[in-house]
Amino acid sequence: MDKHLVEVKNLRTYFYTASGISKAVDGVSFTVDEGETLGIVGESGCGKSVMSASIMRLLASKAGKIVDGTVHFNGADVRALNENQLREFRGKDVAMIFQDPMTTLDPVFKIGDQMVEAIQAHENITKEEARRISAEALGKVGIPDPEKRLNSYPFELSGGMCQRVAIAMVLCGKPKLIIADEPTTALDVTMQAQILKLMKQLQTESHTAIMLITHNLGVVWEMCDRVMVMYAGRVVEQAAVKELYSNPMHPYTWGLMDSMPALNDTPKEPMSTIEGMPPDLRLVGKGCNFRDRCKYAQPQCAEVVPEPVDLGNGHCVACLLQTREHRLEREGGKRHG
Amino acid sequence: MLRLVWKRLLQLIPTMLIVVSITFVITRVIPGDPVSVLAGPEADPQVIAELQASLGLDKSIPEQFVMYVSDICRGDFGTSLNYNEPVFSLILDRIPKTLLITFTGLIIALVGGIVLGTVSALRQNSIIDHLCTFFALLGASMPVFWIAIMSIFVFSVQLGLLPVMGMGSLDQGIGDVASHMLLPCLCLALAPMATFTRTTRSSMLDTINNDYIRALRARGVKERRIIWKHAFKNALPPIISILGVQLGISFSGAIMTENIFSWPGMGTLISTAINTRDYALVQGAILTLAVVNVVISLLMDILYMLIQPKVKI
Secondary structure: OOOEEEEEEEEEEEEEEEOOOEEEEEEEEEEEEOEEEEEEEOOOOOOOOHHHHHHHOOOOOOOEEEEEEEOOOEEEEEEOOOHHHHHHHHHHEEEEEEOHHHHHOOOOOOHHHHHHHHHHOOOOHHOOOOOHHHHHHHHHOOOOOHHOOOOOHHHHHEEEEEHHHHHHHHHHOOOOOOEEEOOOOOOOOOHHHHHHHHHHHHHHHHOOOOEEEEOHHHHHHOOOOEEEEEEEEEEEEEHHHHHHHHHOHHHHHHHHHOOOOOOOOOOOOOOOOOOOOOOOOOOOOOOOHHHHHOOOOOHHHHHOOOEEOOOOOOOEEOOOOOOOOOOOOOOOOOOOO | OHHHHHHHHHHHHHHHHHHHHHHHHHHHHOOHHHHHHOOOOOOOOHHHHHHHHHHHOOHHHHHHHHHHHHHOOOOOOOOOOOOOHHHHHHHEEEEEEEEHEEEHHHHHHHHHHHHHHHHHHHOOOOOHHHHHHHHHHHHHOOOOOHHHHHHHHHHHHHHHHHHHHOOOOOOOOOHHHHHHHHHHHHHHHHHHHHHHHHHHHHHHHHHOOOOOHHHHHHHOOHHHHHHHHHHHHHHHHHHHHHHHHHHHHHHHHHHHHHHHHHHOOHHHHHHHHHHOOOHHHHHHHHHHHHHHHHHHHHHHHHHHHHOOOOOOO
């Protein structure tokens, strides 16, 4: 059996709220290999961010708890790490890039000081040495005049520049895995393309694995080797990028694909959408979470929780109607790929 | 920075003029005058007239005002009728003693409030948090004079642990002064400490839920460093503003506290001056407090600039 860099099994993260238990992540399993890019897509509130926070044990709210499942990184059990080991793990083994670059840097400290702090958190080196490494990293991510920028405050930089600084900080720790939580959502389109290109380039140089969380299917196509589609706290489909785009199988994935605008769309015809709303995560548990919005739903979908089934080539689908023996006929739908 | 200081010092002139006018008017408006206090209730009208003439009180009120202002401009604050000493030297003698207890009290309040506030923010909704909130409510609702009298009653009268009044003397060692300071300082500290606790708690709560705090954790920075360096510096501005306000308030609080503990500071000086209608002393003392307040707010603004790089005045 080959070793995976990250191995998540049956992860469950629940939020204990006054009005009930919200099952933000409800039995998610996946793996990431070294140097691989895994895309995680799904609509807002489907548990993507909570899942990545759970892996780093960085749940923002005290109400959120990992209740079940295992997370192994390089063979080590992340859930068993103590305070000090966790501190070593964060930043050095796994680094994170956040959605809004303007708010991920402390506004009242200079960029250089924050970078030095991040480096010195893991390496026992002098301030001068850490500053040199920081300046080098800033140069690498394409920030002009890095020495001078070390003395800037975050508010003196644009959003794109801040995201570059965040990436430079991540680079300094030489992590084996980068979790990028919608790294380009807050940026304009040209900046998005530049940041993604930069991440791709740095990944090839240092052979880092990336978990890219996004709701942009175009970005996934550009960046990822494999994709995982999440819906209401569960993984509904998982496959290699090309396989997923040419042969999507879960009705939810079909809906996602159909709602993507294409160049050959008929003008003036309304774009296709998935009817309805995602379920209330406090009320799910029995049956398939997508059944209320699924036009193929059968009575059994309300009774049995669909388990992911490998339908060949590592293409896993969690749908009762998509089995090795029996396939659903897709109605309508656009062609992409 | 220098321009700010200049601007503020220029603003001092109209502020002082307004303070001088208001105290001047009020001292003249309240019934009674220094002459009747000096001469006693059954004085000869002849004596009263002479006294009035010697003090310049026989002139019209606008004339008196012009005289007073021109004296101040020449640095002459007049002579206290009650103490028979120049007002300026009286104030110079008293001000350090007031600053001693107000600053000590405020430092106790600030440090205590920041620690309590931070602890309760970090353990939101725990028993410690509820205790701190309860303490803050208690501190904010108990009036200083009541607390002062009760603490004298308990610690000095019943338990006999601490002296009742006065300042003690440095000749008997610092311990003597310190034991005299303890109760007044604690009484002065209580209300501001409650305010600091509440402000720190809410400001810290706002700060620690920010993305950059999460990002710092994700970078593996030590938790203690995250809280006391990053979160604290970001949570500081509201605390500084409250500190400025409290510094101003603490002087008026000192008037009450000093009177109860007979502390020989500005507070007792002002109240004696008011009771004896010692015009020059009242005006001089209040003018001094006004200047101190303006200087404090200037210092607060400079402090603000130092912790908030975005603020440039």
